[in-house]
Amino acid sequence: MGKERIEKAIQQVIDNGDKAFIPYIMAGDxxxxxxxxxxxxxxxxxxxxxxxxxxxxxxxxDGPTIQAAGLRALKAGVTLDKLLRKLKEIKDSIEVPVVLMTYINPLLQYGVEKLAIDAKAAGVSGFIIPDVPMEEEGIIAPYLSSEELALIRLVTITSPIERIKEIVSHSDGFVYAVTVAGITGARATLQSTLDSYLQKVKEVSPVPVLAGFGISTPEQVKQTSQHCDGVIVGSKVIEFIRGGKDQELVELIGASRLGIAVE
Known part of the structure; x- marks a missing residue:
């Protein structure tokens, strides 16, 4: 089901000798x-x-680009309920696994048990909920698990190795390795400690490790992917879609498939 779809999709890419690429878009932007x-x-x-x-x-x-996209979606009247209804309507034409990134408040307002059931019916494969620490995830994790939906856990560049080990041991689908100490958004350079951090997470994680936050160029996609199983890109994807730059977006995604070695 949901967890399996994510794991299968990522593993298939890895088996092909490539790296995974997960674009982020704001629903209803x-x-x-x-x-x-x-x-x-x-x-x-x-x-x-x-x-x-x-x-x-x-x-x-969320950084400025994603915040702005969220405000545009809110002004368009997008709600979690409307989104799930739309996803259910189109799910038969969508083969790529879809993971919802949200915060805990809308989920509690919706009702977590109903949410899990409705999300599964809508073809959703999992959730990323950055404001729920591991110690508090009991408020939603059992409901997602009962519907075989993944709860994607996050580790950060400032997390001690003991905590990283504990978080990855509970992870579904993949581990989201946050690559900066801060909010989302494109950055010209990534921290020099990033490589060792990703290698450390990879060594202890039983599931694939994907890096996200601050990755915005094909070169950064290739460089970062050397040390993990793939990348997550949000702000730059939103900018390309909003600007009608389809070819640039195709090239950005393709950077994960063009050979991993960087001179």
Missing amino acids: GGLEKLEDQLLFLQNSGATVVELGVPFSDPVA
């Missing part, structure tokens, strides 16, 4: 009527999994 075409475009462009943001008024982990 430009209207929910565009969502099916957006997902199909990402699917056909080689996305391994799609991370789909749920618009929320207080997105603590």
Whole structure:
């Protein structure tokens, strides 16, 4: 089911000698009527999994680009309920696994037991919930697990190795390795300690490790992927979609498939 779809999709890419690429888009940025075409475009462009943001008024982990996309979606009237209804409507045409990135408040308001059931019916494969620490995830993890939905755990560049080990041991689908100490957003350079951090997470993780936050160029995709199983890119993907730069987006996704060695 959901967990298996994510794991199978990532493993297939790895078995082919490539790296996974997970683009992030904000659901309903430009209207929910565009969502099916957006997902199909990402699917056909080689996305391994799609991370789909749920618009929320207080997105603590999001940088300016994603915050702006969320505000546009909120102004368009997008809600979690409407999103799940739309996903259910289009799920038969979407083959790429979809993971919802959201915060705990909308999920509690929706009702976590109902959420898990409705998300599974809508073809959702899992959730990323950055404001729920491991110690508090009992409020939602059992409900997701009962519907075979993945709860993607996050580790950070400032996490002690003991905590990283504990988090990855509970991880579903893949581990989201946050590559910066801060919010999302494109960055010109990545921290020099990034390589050793990703290698450390990879050594202890029983599931694939994907790096996200701050990755925005094909060169960064290739460089970062050397030390993990793939990357997650959000702000730059949103910028390309909003700017109609389809070819640039295809090239960005393709950077994970063009050979991993960097001179």
